[in-house]
Amino acid sequence: MTEDVRFEVDGAIAVITLNRPQKLNAVTPEMADAIVAAVEECNDSDTIRCVIVTGAGPKAFCAGSDIKELDTYETPWEFRNRPDYCDAIRRLLKPTIAAVNGYAFGGGLETAMNCDIRIASENAQFAAPEIKLGWIGGGGMAAFLAHSIGPSNAALMIMTGDPISAGQALSWGLISEITAPGRLLDRAREIAKVIASRAPIAAETAKINLRAAYGMPLEKAIEYERDLQTICFATADAAEGRAAFKEKRQPNFRRK
Numbered sequence: 001m002t003e004d005v006r007f008e009v010d011g012a013i014a015v016i017t018l019n020r021p022q023k024l025n026a027v028t029p030e031m032a033d034a035i036v037a038a039v040e041e042c043n044d045s046d047t048i049r050c051v052i053v054t055g056a057g058p059k060a061f062c063a064g065s066d067i068k069e070l071d072t073y074e075t076p077w078e079f080r081n082r083p084d085y086c087d088a089i090r091r092l093l094k095p096t097i098a099a100v101n102g103y104a105f106g107g108g109l110e111t112a113m114n115c116d117i118r119i120a121s122e123n124a125q126f127a128a129p130e131i132k133l134g135w136i137g138g139g140g141m142a143a144f145l146a147h148s149i150g151p152s153n154a155a156l157m158i159m160t161g162d163p164i165s166a167g168q169a170l171s172w173g174l175i176s177e178i179t180a181p182g183r184l185l186d187r188a189r190e191i192a193k194v195i196a197s198r199a200p201i202a203a204e205t206a207k208i209n210l211r212a213a214y215g216m217p218l219e220k221a222i223e224y225e226r227d228l229q230t231i232c233f234a235t236a237d238a239a240e241g242r243a244a245f246k247e248k249r250q251p252n253f254r255r256k
Helices: 029-044 067-072 076-080 085-090 107-113 141-149 151-160 166-172 181-197 200-213 218-233 236-247
Strands: 005-010 013-018 050-055 060-062 096-100 103-105 117-121 125-127 177-179
Touching: 005 029, 013 029, 013 181, 029 085, 050 060, 050 107, 050 181, 060 096, 060 107, 085 107, 096 107, 096 181, 103 107, 107 125, 107 141, 117 166, 117 181, 125 166, 141 151, 166 177, 177 181, 200 218, 200 236, 218 236
Parallel strands: 013 050, 050 096, 060 103, 096 117, 103 125, 117 177
Antiparallel strands: 005 013
């Protein structure tokens, strides 16, 4: 780990904080390694049920990769195969909330989009600025933007590189909520606590189902969903949920 990435666990909720506010939380290779390690710990845990990803300080969630570090890769192929923080966030098995404070630019926007739920502070801004430097995003930028805000809006962002406000992001469907800056992390924790109280296998399966639905024809997506439903129905947690409903009590889900 590195001081530039904080990893904290409070009960069933983990928080990954990019902690380099003086550089707008731009990600270095060492930070990427730390994010990979944090994700592996979350995935290996039976007690962590929801993960919040955020940035330290009021100015930035994440301004993407540290541009000065990119020239340290000896070849484009080495750059292509580097440990990637966006890929790591996408590999999280647990439901994930991006709490976006300030700039979410480039890889920062991709990091947020690789989370399942996105909420933002009033001062948040979102941009795909890579085109201004001569390249494009590589962490799912086009795919996630096209799915969340539509092809035309995605093209506008990717081809101009210009930022949009939190209000615009909300109206386009890129985020779910806007909060006051001082309320952002509290609101993320509120949502995380609700998710953590639900059946964890069902929550993780819902994440798999939503991701799979991106690329499936309708009938195949419904068929796959029904298979996943059947798997969940066979778990001990589902039996506990049915018993709790009959007995009019709160269920005790154990991820089994």
